[in-house]
Amino acid sequence: MSRRLTWALVVLATVIGTVVPLAPTLYVSWRLALSAQQEQLDAYALRVLDHIDAVYANAESALRTIAATPFPPCSPQQISAMLQITEEALSVVNIGYGAGDVVECNSWGPLTYRLERAQTQVEQPDGIGLSLNWRPTNFGTDRALLILRLHGYSVLVDQRQFFNAWETPNPYTISGVRTRGGLPIYASYRDQDRPAPPEVGDASVEKVSRNWAVTVRQPRITFQDHLQANRAVLLPLSAAIALLSAASGLLVLRQQRSPRGELARALKNGELVAHYQPIIELATGRCIGAEALVRWPRADGSQTPPDMFIPLAEETGLIGRVTDRMLAAVVEDLGDLLRNDPHAHVSINLSAADITTGRILPVLERVLDGSGIQPRQIWLEATERSFIDVDGARTTLLELRRRGHRTAIDDFGTGYSGLNYVQNLPIDLLKIDRSFITAINTEAPTRDVTPYIIAMGHELKLQIIAEGVETENQAEYLRAQGVSFAQGWLYSKALPAAAFIVFWAARRR
Numbered sequence: 001m002s003r004r005l006t007w008a009l010v011v012l013a014t015v016i017g018t019v020v021p022l023a024p025t026l027y028v029s030w031r032l033a034l035s036a037q038q039e040q041l042d043a044y045a046l047r048v049l050d051h052i053d054a055v056y057a058n059a060e061s062a063l064r065t066i067a068a069t070p071f072p073p074c075s076p077q078q079i080s081a082m083l084q085i086t087e088e089a090l091s092v093v094n095i096g097y098g099a100g101d102v103v104e105c106n107s108w109g110p111l112t113y114r115l116e117r118a119q120t121q122v123e124q125p126d127g128i129g130l131s132l133n134w135r136p137t138n139f140g141t142d143r144a145l146l147i148l149r150l151h152g153y154s155v156l157v158d159q160r161q162f163f164n165a166w167e168t169p170n171p172y173t174i175s176g177v178r179t180r181g182g183l184p185i186y187a188s189y190r191d192q193d194r195p196a197p198p199e200v201g202d203a204s205v206e207k208v209s210r211n212w213a214v215t216v217r218q219p220r221i222t223f224q225d226h227l228q229a230n231r232a233v234l235l236p237l238s239a240a241i242a243l244l245s246a247a248s249g250l251l252v253l254r255q256q257r258s259p260r261g262e263l264a265r266a267l268k269n270g271e272l273v274a275h276y277q278p279i280i281e282l283a284t285g286r287c288i289g290a291e292a293l294v295r296w297p298r299a300d301g302s303q304t305p306p307d308m309f310i311p312l313a314e315e316t317g318l319i320g321r322v323t324d325r326m327l328a329a330v331v332e333d334l335g336d337l338l339r340n341d342p343h344a345h346v347s348i349n350l351s352a353a354d355i356t357t358g359r360i361l362p363v364l365e366r367v368l369d370g371s372g373i374q375p376r377q378i379w380l381e382a383t384e385r386s387f388i389d390v391d392g393a394r395t396t397l398l399e400l401r402r403r404g405h406r407t408a409i410d411d412f413g414t415g416y417s418g419l420n421y422v423q424n425l426p427i428d429l430l431k432i433d434r435s436f437i438t439a440i441n442t443e444a445p446t447r448d449v450t451p452y453i454i455a456m457g458h459e460l461k462l463q464i465i466a467e468g469v470e471t472e473n474q475a476e477y478l479r480a481q482g483v484s485f486a487q488g489w490l491y492s493k494a495l496p497a498a499a500f501i502v503f504w505a506a507r508r509r
């Protein structure tokens, strides 16, 4: 992978790794902020309504008090009581009296000019009549007054009190105060005091009490506002997540580029292929089958030798997947050949884990089931290391034999197996390691071991395969010693499937 591509992947992983966890978190926290805003607005509307009710209750109490006094209307005692109540009741700006259409006196004394009484707009069930937004023509003010009326008495309330913002700075707006019947009141007649109705996108709440309804509003928190408000937390958080994503991206890349990562990827992508080394019957020279040997061709045309990656696969637990891949390759590559010739076979190398755990048994069953290939056509080779756990190995070997597979000890002579050891295992074939074949007819110190190993195989009634046969001389020797089969460069190197099929056709005649 090129450096540029590597870095592009790291950047992509960083962006995705940052955005994916951050975006939903931000969205959820924004939704939470919106519901918190709605709750605060709700609480604020209730406080405003409480305040309005208190202002009104104060005026109502003043009205009922003056209406209940025993003095004759507009008498000096009555006017004095009106003044006293006006001064004591916080909401009340004046109290008047008029039995007919005009006001006869108020808290300041008898009226010397003609003042018409305001029309009652709301008759309440409790007997109190209301006039809203009254603007006295001769008061020289733009204020709007609320008048509460009972038995000729009128209590005047400055409507601004309904809108008093007693908490400053106040982030909310009172966008309407109405009677329960829906008639609006104004803070004053100044334009800027006109209540602003809620706009599209505003958060707003309406609360209703016995006499009044109030609406409060506030521009709804936008996603952008939310980001802006939380940037002190968000920036370091995003940086931390981005760093973490970048680090994990690099880690993943490094793991993928590790030898184990590369092998795992090759297995996943089906890059490992099988080549087939012919196995020859020494007596006739006919090809009786092949050993499947794994090959890992690389993109640059080179091959990674099995000696390099098989030990790695064994150490890292990938060897089972290599075995499975080989088995699948045999069925794909040589399925027709095996179905057409029931005497042909292919040998597969098993790992120690395949044998001792018995893992290979269900795999073989699954792969061969319905394939038309007989179990006796699949030979299984395992090195002496696989038989260290004798009991586990014996159980697996017995089951393989029961199904009809043939089993071989591979690289025989290089391990520690003695005669006793081998004779106690249900094995069919013994495969002599190449080093003992190379020693034939040479001065090598191991040259004397070769006839001993062959004799041992005969003694155990095992068929013998010689591997690494490179010369006619070696073949002649092995034939004379009664060795059944041979494989080696004398006959052929391991071949791709198509080439092996050609070799097979020529060597079966």
Ligand SMILES: Nc1nc2c(ncn2[C@@H]2O[C@H](COP(=O)(O)O[C@H]3[C@@H](O)[C@H](n4cnc5c(=O)[nH]c(N)nc54)O[C@@H]3COP(=O)(O)O)[C@@H](O)[C@H]2O)c(=O)[nH]1
Residues within 6 Å of the ligand: 277, 291, 292, 293, 294, 305, 306, 307, 310, 322, 323, 326, 349, 350, 351, 410, 411, 434, 467, 468, 469, 470, 487, 488, 489, 490, 494
């Ligand atoms: N568990 C698995 N092990 C496997 C698998 N495929 C291979 N292997 C093991 O890897 C080791 C190296 O294998 P390879 O490089 O394929 O070498 C094999 C032959 O090519 C080589 N050979 C065969 N004839 C000759 C010869 O005449 N001269 C010569 N110099 N080399 C020759 O020997 C190897 C065969 O080994 P063996 O299995 O012992 O018969 C090797 O240990 C393989 O076992 C796999 O799929 N699974």
